[in-house]
Every structure is written in C-alpha cells, then in structure tokens.
Amino acid sequence: MAKNTVKQDEDLQRHSKLEITTRLLGYLKPYKFKATWIVLLMIFVMICGILNPYLLKIAIDNNITNGDIKGLLIIGVILLILNILAAIATRIRIISMSSITNNILINIREELYTHIQKLSFSFFDNRPVGKILARVIGDVNALQELFTNSITSFIPELLSLVCVTIMMFFLNFKLALASIIILPILFISMFAVETISRKRWDAYRKKRSNLNAFTHEDFAGIKVVQAFANEDHTSKTFDKLIKDLMGTFVKTVRLNDLFWPLVELSWGVGTIVVFLVGVRLINDGSITVGTLIAFTMYIGMFWRPIMNISNFYNTLISNFSAAERIFDILDIEPEIVNIKDAVKMPKIKGNVEFKNVTFSYEEGNPVLNDISFKVSPGENIALVGATGAGKTTITSLLSRFYDTEIGEVLIDGRNIKKVDLESLRSQMGIMLQDTFLFSATIKENIRYGKLDATDEEVIAAAKAVNAHDFIMNMEKGYDTEVNERGSRLSLGQRQLISFARAMLANPRILILDEATSNIDTFTEKLVQQGIKKLLRGRTSFVIAHRLSTIRDCDRIMVIDDGMIKESGTHEELLSQRGIYFNLYMSQYKFLNEGA
Structure with missing residues (x-):
C-alpha cells in the first residue's frame, strides 16, 4: 500500500532543532579553514564598525572641545582608512561565502541523489515521483539562504552584539542596563511565534510537495488525460492544490511577519528608555554629551544585530522543515545492502x-x-x-x-x-514489458548496456536483433533523438532497442519479462532470430502470457x-x-x- 498519494500529506519523522542544526553544521566541516578566514574578515569589519562611535566620542569630547584641528583630522583619516578596508573585506567575504554555500548545496544534493539510488524498490513503490523530486530540488534549494546567513549573518552579528554590549557596559553601566531591559520580553515572544511557525512551514512544504507530485503525474499521463477529455477535471484538482498551497503559505507568512514588529517595537522602547536615563545622567553630571551621542550610535549597533539575528532565526525556522524532509530520506536505510x-x-x-x-x-x-x-x-x-x-x-x-x-x-x-x-x-540482463528509454539518441540508449562500447559494437548488437534496418530509416539513423521514454518510437521499436541494449551488455543470466508482448506479429518474426542469438549460451528466464x-x-x-x-x-x-x-x-x- 502506498505511503502517500499525490493528494495526501506526507508523514515525516520529527527531529529536534538541535539535531537538525548539528547535522546542517556538519556540512561546513570540509570548509572549516575557509570559513575561519571568512569569520576573521567579519571580525575585522565588526571591529571597524565598533571603533567608529568610540573615535567619534573622542573627537567630540577632546578634539572639538579643545579646538584640536590636527587631532580631528587624524581621527578623520583613521576613520576613512578603516571604512575602506572594511568595505574591501566585506566584498571578499561575500564572494568566499557564496563559493562555500554553492559547494555545500552540491554536496547535499549529490548525497541525497546517491542515497536515493541505493534505496530499495519498496521506497519508490510507496512514493509518487514528484514528491521525491521535491526533496532533491526544492528542499535542497531552500537551504541556500540558511547556509549563507549562518556565516554571513548569524556569526558576525552575534560577535558584534557581544562586542557592542561590552563597549556599552564599558561606557556606562546604567545606560547599558537600560538598553537590554526589554530583551527578556522579546525573546519570550519570539519563542512563542517560532513554536507555531515551524508547524506551519512544515504544512506548507507538504502542500507544495503534493502540488509537485500531481503536476508530474498529470504531465506524465497527459495522453490519457487528453484521450478521455479530462482537462477540466485535472484543472480543478490543480486549482484546489494551488489554493491549499496558497492558504498554508499566507497563514505561515502572516505569523512570520510578527518577527519584525516585535523587534522594532522592542528597539523603539529600548531607545526611549536609554534617552530618558541618559538625560537624567547628563543633568546629574554623570556622563558627557559625547558619551550620550556615542551611546546613541551603539544603541543602533546593538539592535541591528538583534534584528539580523531575528532574520536568521526566522530563516532557520522556515527552512527547518526543508532540512527535516531531506534528513527524513537520508535516514531511510536501504533494505537490500x-x-x-x-x-x-x-x-x-x-x-x-x-x-x-x-x-x-x-x-x-x-x-x-x-x-x-x-x-x-x-x-x-x-x-x-x-x-x-x-x-x-x-x-x-x-x-x-x-x-x-x-x-x-x-x-x-x-x-x-x-x-x-x-x-x-x-552480469544480469533484464528486459521488461514497459521498456524504458532515456531522452537521448538511439545509439546512447543501446550503449547503456555497455558504456564503453564502440559504435561498431552498438551497430552489431542492433543487427543481431534485426533493429538495424528500422534505425537506419530514421532521419538521423543511430543519432536520432528518441525523446523522453522513447515517445517518438512505436512500442515494437522500443522493444527492439532494448533487445539490442541487452545483447550489447552480454549478460550471463537474462530475464525477459513479457518483453515481446508489445511487438506485432510481423515484428515478432523478425526478432525471434535475434532472441535465439540472445539466449544462446546463457541461462535465461522468460515470462510470457x-x-x-x-x-x-x-x-x-x-x-x-x-x-x-x-x-x-x-x-x-x-x-x-x-x-x-x-x-x-x-x-x-x-x-x-x-x-
């Protein structure tokens, strides 16, 4: 019994957030040295950014107050050099990170594809092909933003947040305390949103998988759809699946959009609290105007990383379901090993x-x-x-x-x-009733039986099963493209090509499963001599009605x-x-x- 159909949501084994995060980070290990270099560049950029307000404070409190023009110019030159170097480092970081991210996605996709090829027939019997394709293509692509943000956003922003917090406490303990007083409420609110959001993203990806599976199945069977004039029926099914997908997406995005108001509201409230406390401290003579201006700049530098980390967290939650769907297949053990x-x-x-x-x-x-x-x-x-x-x-x-x-x-x-x-x-050859031909030339389809075969060997195999004459009558002979599943050829011609492929492979044991059922009587007479040659000298099993x-x-x-x-x-x-x-x-x- 099928595990799910094109209209049925998939059942997935749930993984903890820690487990998913750990497994995802594992893909960064081969690039740890390059990632370390990127992190060092980001630390340099972060230090440059943190020094800007502090140098400005010195310029206001010391140089401007004392009329030290020379000192002011020196600080200006230092700021200019730091920001130019930071811009160059940022550019190098972006290029390097793009390279790492693309390589990681290639590795994940290849691992998933290789693993699926090893899975037993029961895996494919229980799943629509479209849903398997959704994992290999759509879900892997969804991880691109996650890996990019993990290094380019999360790590540097976290470091920046820590350093800015240290500088704030270094400048003034009371102002720093006033800045972070709102954080516990923000974190609790975000956790509540995340708990619901992950379930909704999971539902969305299931609906998208259903749509992908139905579309693949519908187009694969388009001849049947058109033969029974069922275009309206399939269109209605497609519309329903689209509406299901859109509905789950809208519900998910509406909830995700709460992240930004929560952070911005907390930012605004925190800034107001800092100004109120700062004005009182200035009146008391506890801090200078330069300190308050520098602290105001640090407030922006404090909340901007929180905003970006929230964005990364949002991305993480929205893509957890994609990672979970990938790991769900990778965790399936082949039955035949x-x-x-x-x-x-x-x-x-x-x-x-x-x-x-x-x-x-x-x-x-x-x-x-x-x-x-x-x-x-x-x-x-x-x-x-x-x-x-x-x-x-x-x-x-x-x-x-x-x-x-x-x-x-x-x-x-x-x-x-x-x-x-x-x-x-x-060492075994199998020919089925439903002969499968690849989207390639006739020559390439025959050569699939022996990938290193010469053109002469391919032609000899075709002649042995009496396929050579009809092939030569094709527009480009052996170089004729047969289209997907061999749709350009008759059923009998497809079978003859499969016989040639098996002849070229020269298997020691041959299995013919209703392999001549689609060949007409005239074609069958032509191929019988070829079959006798094919069976000669090798053990064979023939299934035929x-x-x-x-x-x-x-x-x-x-x-x-x-x-x-x-x-x-x-x-x-x-x-x-x-x-x-x-x-x-x-x-x-x-x-x-x-x-």
Whole structure:
C-alpha cells in the first residue's frame, strides 16, 4: 500500500532543532579553514564598525572641545582608512561565502541523489515521483539562504552584539542596563511565534510537495488525460492544490511577519528608555554629551544585530522543515545492502537454484510458498501462470531486488545475499514489458548496456536483433533523438532497442519479462532470430502470457498460487492435460475464434 498519494500529506519523522542544526553544521566541516578566514574578515569589519562611535566620542569630547584641528583630522583619516578596508573585506567575504554555500548545496544534493539510488524498490513503490523530486530540488534549494546567513549573518552579528554590549557596559553601566531591559520580553515572544511557525512551514512544504507530485503525474499521463477529455477535471484538482498551497503559505507568512514588529517595537522602547536615563545622567553630571551621542550610535549597533539575528532565526525556522524532509530520506536505510563480508561475484556460469523460498510483499500474505527448483547453465526457462501468481517475483528475487524471507537463492552455488550487489547485477540482463528509454539518441540508449562500447559494437548488437534496418530509416539513423521514454518510437521499436541494449551488455543470466508482448506479429518474426542469438549460451528466464513465444524453451514452469504446479517441456505439459494444457487450449481457441 502506498505511503502517500499525490493528494495526501506526507508523514515525516520529527527531529529536534538541535539535531537538525548539528547535522546542517556538519556540512561546513570540509570548509572549516575557509570559513575561519571568512569569520576573521567579519571580525575585522565588526571591529571597524565598533571603533567608529568610540573615535567619534573622542573627537567630540577632546578634539572639538579643545579646538584640536590636527587631532580631528587624524581621527578623520583613521576613520576613512578603516571604512575602506572594511568595505574591501566585506566584498571578499561575500564572494568566499557564496563559493562555500554553492559547494555545500552540491554536496547535499549529490548525497541525497546517491542515497536515493541505493534505496530499495519498496521506497519508490510507496512514493509518487514528484514528491521525491521535491526533496532533491526544492528542499535542497531552500537551504541556500540558511547556509549563507549562518556565516554571513548569524556569526558576525552575534560577535558584534557581544562586542557592542561590552563597549556599552564599558561606557556606562546604567545606560547599558537600560538598553537590554526589554530583551527578556522579546525573546519570550519570539519563542512563542517560532513554536507555531515551524508547524506551519512544515504544512506548507507538504502542500507544495503534493502540488509537485500531481503536476508530474498529470504531465506524465497527459495522453490519457487528453484521450478521455479530462482537462477540466485535472484543472480543478490543480486549482484546489494551488489554493491549499496558497492558504498554508499566507497563514505561515502572516505569523512570520510578527518577527519584525516585535523587534522594532522592542528597539523603539529600548531607545526611549536609554534617552530618558541618559538625560537624567547628563543633568546629574554623570556622563558627557559625547558619551550620550556615542551611546546613541551603539544603541543602533546593538539592535541591528538583534534584528539580523531575528532574520536568521526566522530563516532557520522556515527552512527547518526543508532540512527535516531531506534528513527524513537520508535516514531511510536501504533494505537490500551488501553484507559486511560480501565477496565479488566471479564470472557467472549459469547454475541457478531456489531452495525452499518463501516471500511476501506484505506480512501474512505470501506470494511464493516454499519454491524449489534447479536450472543448469545455458538452460532457457519459461515461467507461465495467471497474473499475480508470482512469476515476476521469482525473477526479482534472482536479481536481488528483494531478499527472501525463508530459503536461499543460489547462483553457481553461492548465496546471492553474500555477494557484492554490483558484481551480481552487472552480469544480469533484464528486459521488461514497459521498456524504458532515456531522452537521448538511439545509439546512447543501446550503449547503456555497455558504456564503453564502440559504435561498431552498438551497430552489431542492433543487427543481431534485426533493429538495424528500422534505425537506419530514421532521419538521423543511430543519432536520432528518441525523446523522453522513447515517445517518438512505436512500442515494437522500443522493444527492439532494448533487445539490442541487452545483447550489447552480454549478460550471463537474462530475464525477459513479457518483453515481446508489445511487438506485432510481423515484428515478432523478425526478432525471434535475434532472441535465439540472445539466449544462446546463457541461462535465461522468460515470462510470457503469449504461450506461442515460449514453445521452444528447454523447460516451462507453471506458477499458480505461489507454487510450481507443473514443470516440463511444451509437449510434456500438453500431454499431462493440466493447467498448462488448459491455458494453451484457451489461447488456441481464442485465436481460432478471432480468425
């Protein structure tokens, strides 16, 4: 059962803020030296900014009061040099930080993509493709601002806040105390807003994922939509998903917008308190006018970092859900993995054995029940039976797309659970009914079976399965673009290209799962000779409902209710007058009636 559909919100495992923050910061480790250099530049810029008010205080209290023009000019030159150097350091910092951020996003995206490729079929069976794409693209992109602000905003602003606070207390303890008296109320208010905001951002990203999944599914099935004239229906569904997305976004942004009024209100109240206390202290003779002016500048420098830190905190909260969605997938362990001491599979000879194999996709509902059989090297085995009988499951276990619950699958006497996955699958070829072609040329699609194959090898493989003639009749021959999923080609032509791809790969074990079902009778005659060449010298498993295509197989196994009910050659099974006989006669009668 699917974990979620295109219209259903995803269930995510919740992570603590500390855990998410720690994992995100972990991506900065490879760039710690460059980040340290950036922090040093920011500290320099911060020191320059902090010195401005203090030098101004000296200029007012000492140079202007005493008429020291020379001293005033010296301070002016110092201020000019400091601010020019600060501007240069800021420019270098921005360029360096952009480089780090982009590299981190590339690393996260590659890690996520690589991890998803290793996940088992059950992961893809339970999720719409659009929702997976939303994690790889949209959620990773959402982290860009977070990483940029973490170094360019949070760290320098925090340092600046600490230094400004120290300078304020250095100038006057009472004024400094008056400046921060409002902070506890601000922090409590922001925490309350954050608690609700994170839930709303999580809801927003789920709705966006739903929209992405529906759009991907709708366009992938556009031929069906147009064939049944259901454009209005899908448009209404799309509009509803858009409104759901917009509704959650507006609710979230409205709450997030409270951050700014809270900070600005606190800033204003804090400034008023400082002025009231400052005027009283001037009247008492406790401070000078220069001190109050310098302190007024420090008030701005005190609250501006708080404003920027609040902005970073706001960004952090809004992107926590994106990070959580990424980590949700990264925390999924592949069901099929190499064991610790997995060995490389040597060149496969072709012995296959199933020993008392039982398997189920859902607990308590076995698809295979105590299956046992042996296959010799080079033997061609046909699997027949009703839909859902377990034929494809047998080949999936052989390819180790799933692991057996009970029993063993052996190739050349080796338990396939104990061999390296890549070394196993690289020696196997699988062709399915729904042939998948990439958005590339015909040549590139055939070469996918052997990436280092020469053009001559590609052409030879195509000729072997009788695909060469129709390819050469295409506008650009082997360099013809086939479009996504091979939409420019007929079903039969796609199958012929898949045969050529398998021929080029030269697998030791070959699996044909309804691979000829989409080929018309004329095309089938052309490809039969190619199939014979393909099967020659290698162990093969052929699944077919069209029984005429498997008459020449060495052995036919009839699968029914998860068990092998009959096994033998075509003639032997017909003579038994059992399940296979009834299937064959039913098709023969149907064809005669059709004729």
